[in-house]
Amino acid sequence: MRKIQLFALILVLAVAQFAMAATPKDTLVMASRIDDIITLDPAEIFEFSGAEYAANAYDRLIGYDVDNVSDIFGVVAESWTIDPDGKTYHFSIRKNITFASGNKLTADDVVFSLQRVIKLDKSPAFILSQFGFTPENVEQTIAKTGDYSVKIVIDKPYAPTFFLYCLTSTAGSVVDKKEVMKHASGGDLGYEWLKTHYAGSGPFKLKTWKPSETLIMDRNDQYWNGSSAMKRIIIRHITESASQRLLLEKGDIDIARNLQPDDVKGLAGNSDIKVRKKAKGAVWYLGLNQKNPYLGKPEVREALKYLIDYKGMESSILDGKATIHQAFLPKGFLGALEEIPYELNAEKAKALLKKAGLENGFEITMDTRNSEPTTSMALSIQASFAKAGVKLEIIPGEGKQTLTKYRARNHDIYIGRWGPDYMDPHTNADTFARNPDNSDDAKSKPLAWRNAWDIPEMTKLADAAVLEHDSAKREKMYLDLQREHQKVSPFVIMFQDIEIMAKRANVNGFILGPSFDSNFYNEITK
Amino acid sequence: MSKERLLNHLYALGRLLAVVLTTFLGLLLVTFLIGRVVPIDPVLAVVGDKASPEVYERARIAMGLHLPLWKQFFIYLQNVLSGNLGTSVLTARPVLEDILRVFPATIELAVTGTFLGVIIGVPLGVLSAVYRGSIIDHITRVIGLFGYSLPIFWLGLMGLMILYANLDLLPGPGRVDMFYEDIVTPVTGLMLVDSLLAKEYDIFKNALSHLILPASLLGYYSMAYLSRMTRSFMIEQLRQEYIITARVKGVAEWKVVWGHALGNCAIPLITVIALSFGGLLEGSVLTETVFAWPGLGLYLTNSLLNADMNSVLGSTIVVGAIFLSINLFSDFLYKVMDPRAR
Numbered sequence: 001m002r003k004i005q006l007f008a009l010i011l012v013l014a015v016a017q018f019a020m021a022a023t024p025k026d027t028l029v030m031a032s033r034i035d036d037i038i039t040l041d042p043a044e045i046f047e048f049s050g051a052e053y054a055a056n057a058y059d060r061l062i063g064y065d066v067d068n069v070s071d072i073f074g075v076v077a078e079s080w081t082i083d084p085d086g087k088t089y090h091f092s093i094r095k096n097i098t099f100a101s102g103n104k105l106t107a108d109d110v111v112f113s114l115q116r117v118i119k120l121d122k123s124p125a126f127i128l129s130q131f132g133f134t135p136e137n138v139e140q141t142i143a144k145t146g147d148y149s150v151k152i153v154i155d156k157p158y159a160p161t162f163f164l165y166c167l168t169s170t171a172g173s174v175v176d177k178k179e180v181m182k183h184a185s186g187g188d189l190g191y192e193w194l195k196t197h198y199a200g201s202g203p204f205k206l207k208t209w210k211p212s213e214t215l216i217m218d219r220n221d222q223y224w225n226g227s228s229a230m231k232r233i234i235i236r237h238i239t240e241s242a243s244q245r246l247l248l249e250k251g252d253i254d255i256a257r258n259l260q261p262d263d264v265k266g267l268a269g270n271s272d273i274k275v276r277k278k279a280k281g282a283v284w285y286l287g288l289n290q291k292n293p294y295l296g297k298p299e300v301r302e303a304l305k306y307l308i309d310y311k312g313m314e315s316s317i318l319d320g321k322a323t324i325h326q327a328f329l330p331k332g333f334l335g336a337l338e339e340i341p342y343e344l345n346a347e348k349a350k351a352l353l354k355k356a357g358l359e360n361g362f363e364i365t366m367d368t369r370n371s372e373p374t375t376s377m378a379l380s381i382q383a384s385f386a387k388a389g390v391k392l393e394i395i396p397g398e399g400k401q402t403l404t405k406y407r408a409r410n411h412d413i414y415i416g417r418w419g420p421d422y423m424d425p426h427t428n429a430d431t432f433a434r435n436p437d438n439s440d441d442a443k444s445k446p447l448a449w450r451n452a453w454d455i456p457e458m459t460k461l462a463d464a465a466v467l468e469h470d471s472a473k474r475e476k477m478y479l480d481l482q483r484e485h486q487k488v489s490p491f492v493i494m495f496q497d498i499e500i501m502a503k504r505a506n507v508n509g510f511i512l513g514p515s516f517d518s519n520f521y522n523e524i525t526k
Numbered sequence: 527m528s529k530e531r532l533l534n535h536l537y538a539l540g541r542l543l544a545v546v547l548t549t550f551l552g553l554l555l556v557t558f559l560i561g562r563v564v565p566i567d568p569v570l571a572v573v574g575d576k577a578s579p580e581v582y583e584r585a586r587i588a589m590g591l592h593l594p595l596w597k598q599f600f601i602y603l604q605n606v607l608s609g610n611l612g613t614s615v616l617t618a619r620p621v622l623e624d625i626l627r628v629f630p631a632t633i634e635l636a637v638t639g640t641f642l643g644v645i646i647g648v649p650l651g652v653l654s655a656v657y658r659g660s661i662i663d664h665i666t667r668v669i670g671l672f673g674y675s676l677p678i679f680w681l682g683l684m685g686l687m688i689l690y691a692n693l694d695l696l697p698g699p700g701r702v703d704m705f706y707e708d709i710v711t712p713v714t715g716l717m718l719v720d721s722l723l724a725k726e727y728d729i730f731k732n733a734l735s736h737l738i739l740p741a742s743l744l745g746y747y748s749m750a751y752l753s754r755m756t757r758s759f760m761i762e763q764l765r766q767e768y769i770i771t772a773r774v775k776g777v778a779e780w781k782v783v784w785g786h787a788l789g790n791c792a793i794p795l796i797t798v799i800a801l802s803f804g805g806l807l808e809g810s811v812l813t814e815t816v817f818a819w820p821g822l823g824l825y826l827t828n829s830l831l832n833a834d835m836n837s838v839l840g841s842t843i844v845v846g847a848i849f850l851s852i853n854l855f856s857d858f859l860y861k862v863m864d865p866r867a868r
Contacts, residue, residue: 023704023705024705027705029704029705035616035828035831035832038571038572038574038615038616038618039618046574046576046577047574121580121581121584122573122577122581123573123574123576123577123578123581124576125578125581126578195618196618196619207708208708210627210820211614211616211617211618211619211828212616212617212824212825212828213820214704214707214708216707216708232705234704234705234707236700236704236707236818237818238699238818243698243699243818246690246691246698247698250690250691250694250698252697252698252703252704253704397565398566398831398833400566400567400570400571400832400833401564401565401566403567403570403575404565404566404567404570405565407567407570407575421576442579443579444578444579445579
C-alpha cells in the first residue's frame with residue numbers, strides 16, 4: 001500500500017508540473033467567435049470578425065473618431081478637396097507609408113485597390129458601386145493624377161459625408177498592388193491568393209489563419225503610425241461563453257469577447273478582471289411579412305409594437321448587452337431618433353386589434369435562430385403577445401436556415417439583428433425605408449422587400465435625404481422619416497447592441513469603436 | 527496454381543471491389559442528397575446575407591447549383607474520382623488539404639486513446655476471466671458499465687471542471703496553451719512528434735499535458751469495451767482441452783493464462799481493437815468539441831453548422847474510407863495469423 005501511495009504522490013506532482021504560467025508580456029491572447037471569417041481579402045470581407053482583422057491589418061483612405069463619429073479625418077489620404085459640382089473628389093496621399101512587404105504606398109496602390117473592389121464585385125462592392133462605378137467606367141472615374149494624388153468622380157452630388165463614410169469601410173482598405181499582382185492568375189487580380197494571405201500596411205500583419213480555429217497576427221515593424229507594444233496577437237475561436245469566462249479567470253487568455261450576461265455577472269467580484277462596454281450599431285428587430293393577411297393590417301402592426309416587453313427583456317435576458325431603441329438609425333448616427341414611444345401595453349394593443357376586427361387574436365409563426373439571446377427573446381415575445389390573444393408559434397432553426405426562409409419571403413415573423421455597413425445614415429435608410437421594386441424578381445432586395453412592404457413614397461423621401469448637402473436639413477429629414485417609419489412600418493425595432501468585452505485588469509488600450517471595423521489593437525499594453 | 531483456384535481468387539477480388547465500390551457510392555449518394563435536401567441555401571454561406579442579387583446569382587452558377595440534381599451529383603462524382611473533393615466554403619481551401627491538416631490531431635488522440643485502452647483493458651479482461659466472480663471481476667464490470675453508459679461529453683466537461691477549473695492539475699481545452707500556437711512548424715502534424723523534432727521541449731511537455739485528459743477519456747471507453755471482450759474470449763479459451771492438457775503437463779499457471787490462452791485470443795482481439803480504433807476516430811466528434819481539439823471531428827461539426835457541404839461530404843468519405851480499410855486490414859490480419867481462415 002505504501003508503494004501505491006508514493007506512486008500516486010509522484011503522479012500528482014508530475015501532473016502539477018504541467019499547470020501553466022500566465023501569457024507572455026508581449027503577446028495578447030484573446031478568445032472570440034471567429035467562425036464567421038470566410039475570407040481575408042478586404043474587397044470581399046463583410047463579416048464582423050473579418051472587418052476587425054482588416055481594421056488592424058490594413059490602412060483605409062479615411063477614418064473617424066470612435067468616440068465622435070462625425071469627426072472624419074484622413075488616414076492614407078492626407079487631405080482632400082471637392083469640386084463645386086459636388087461630384088469630383090481630389091485626394092492627396094500620405095507619402096510616408098510603407099507596406100509590410102517593403103514596397104512604398106503610392107497613388108497606384110490606392111487606385112488599384114478601389115478599382116479592384118469594383119472589378120471583383122464581391123458582397124461589399126455595393127458600398128462603392130452605389131456611387132456609379134462599374135467595371136467598365138472605373139478606369140476613368142477612379143484615376144491617378146500624380147504619384148501621390150488621386151481623382152474620383154461619382155455619379156450624383158451626394159452629401160459628401162455619405163461618400164467619405166463609405167471610404168472608411170473595409171472596402172476602402174489599400175492593398176499592396178505589386179505584392180497582390182505577383183500572385184494574380186488568370187486575370188483574378190490576386191483574388192484566390194489574397195483570400196488567405198496578406199498584402200497590407202496596417203499595424204499588424206497576418207501570421208496564420210486556421211479557419212474556425214485561430215487567427216494569429218504579428219506586429220508590422222514597417223508601420224508608419226507608432227509601433228505596438230504587442231509583438232503578437234493570438235485570437236482563438238471559442239464558442240461557449242462559460243469556457244471563455246473560465247479561461248479568462250484562469251489567466252489563460254487576456255480578453256474574452258463573447259460573454260453572456262450571466263457570466264459577466266459572475267465576474268463582478270473578481271478584481272483581476274475588468275469589463276468594458278461600447279454601443280454598437282446593430283439593431284434587433286421583428287420583420288412582419290406583409291404577405292400575411294393579419295400582419296398586413298396597419299392596426300395589427302402597431303398593436304404588436306405594444307406587445308413587446310422592452311423593459312423586461314432589457315433588464316433580464318439582455319442585461320447590459322443591449323439598450324432599448326425603436327428607430328432604424330442607431331444612436332451615434334447622424335439623425336438617429338432616440339424617442340421610445342412604445343412600451344408593453346396590452347390594453348392599447350387589444351383596442352387596436354379590435355379595430356382591425358381581431359378582438360379574439362390570431363395565430364402566427366416566428367422563425368427564430370436557435371442561439372442565445374434570440375431564443376430567450378422569442379420566449380418573452382411569445383408570452384407578451386399572448387396577453388392580447390396573439391398565439392405565437394416559435395419555429396426554431398439553424399441561423400442560415402431561418403435566413404434562407406426570410407430571404408425567400410416565406411416567413412410570417414422573423415426575429416433578427418441588422419448591422420450598418422458604414423457610418424452614414426443612408427446605410428439603414430437604404431434597407432429599412434427603401435423598396436424600389438416590390439415584385440418577386442426585384443433587382444434590389446432590401447429588408448423592406450423581404451417583408452413585402454411596398455413604399456414608393458417613403459423610397460422617394462429616403463432618396464432625397466441622401467442628396468441633401470446641408471447637414472442640419474439632412475438630419476431633420478432622417479428624423480421625420482424615422483417618426484413615420486416607427487409608426488407604420490412592419491418593423492418592430494426593439495434594441496441596439498452593446499458589445500461587452502472582459503479583460504484581465506493589466507490589459508489596457510484596446511480601442512472599442514462603434515462598429516467592428518473600428519476595433520483597434522495597436523495601443524494595447526499589458 | 528490450378529485454374530480453379532485462380533478463378534476463386536479472381537472471384538474473391540471482384541467481390542471485394544464490388545463491395546467497396548457500392549459502399550462508397552451509397553455513402554456519397556446519401557450524403558450528397560442530405561446536403562441538397564436540407565432547407566439551407568449553400569450560396570448564402572459563400573456570399574453572406576448582404577450580397578446583391580447579381581453577386582448571389584453569379585455564385586450560384588459558379589457552384590453549379592442551377593443544374594439538375596443528377597448532373598450535380600455526376601459532376602461531383604467525377605471530381606471525387608479524380609481526387610478533387612472540392613473547395614471548402616468556410617476555409618476557402620481545397621477540402622483534401624484541410625482534411626490532411628486536421629486529421630493528424632485526431633490520429634494523435636485516437637492512437638493514444640487506443641493504446642491506453644489496450645494496455646489497461648486487456649489485462650483487466652484476462653484477470654476477470656481468470657478470477658471470475660471475484661472482486662476484480664465485479665470492479666471491472668462496474669467500470670465497464672460506466673464506460674458504456676456515461677456520455678463522453680459529460681465526462682469531458684466534468685473532467686475539465688474538476689481537474690482544470692477546480693484543482694488546476696491539468697491544462698484547459700486545446701492542443702497546446704494558446705501562446706504556444708503556431709510556433710512549431712508542422713512536419714507530421716502530430717504535435718508530440720513535431721515539437722520533439724523542433725527540439726521545443728517546453729511545447730512537447732505542454733502538448734503532452736493537454737493530451738492527458740481527452741486521451742484518457744477515449745482510452746476509458748476503449749478500455750471498457752476491450753475488457754469485456756477479452757473476458758469473454760478468455761473464458762472461452764480457458765474451457766478448452768488444450769488448457770487442461772497444459773496444466774496436466776505442469777506448465778506454470780501464468781504461462782497457461784498469458785501465453786497459451788491469451789495467445790489464442792489474439793486473433794479475435796485484433797479485430798475488436800481495430801474496430802474500437804475506428805470507433806474512437808468517429809467518437810472523437812464530441813470529445814473534440816468539448817476539448818476544442820482541432821481535428822477531423824471538430825472540422826466536421828463546424829462544416830455542418832455552416833452548411834459547408836463539400837467539407838461535410840469530404841470528411842464523410844474519409845471516415846468511410848478509413849472504416850472500410852480498417853475492416854479490410856483486420857480481415858487480412860486474420861488470414862495471416864489463422865491458417866483456417868485462408
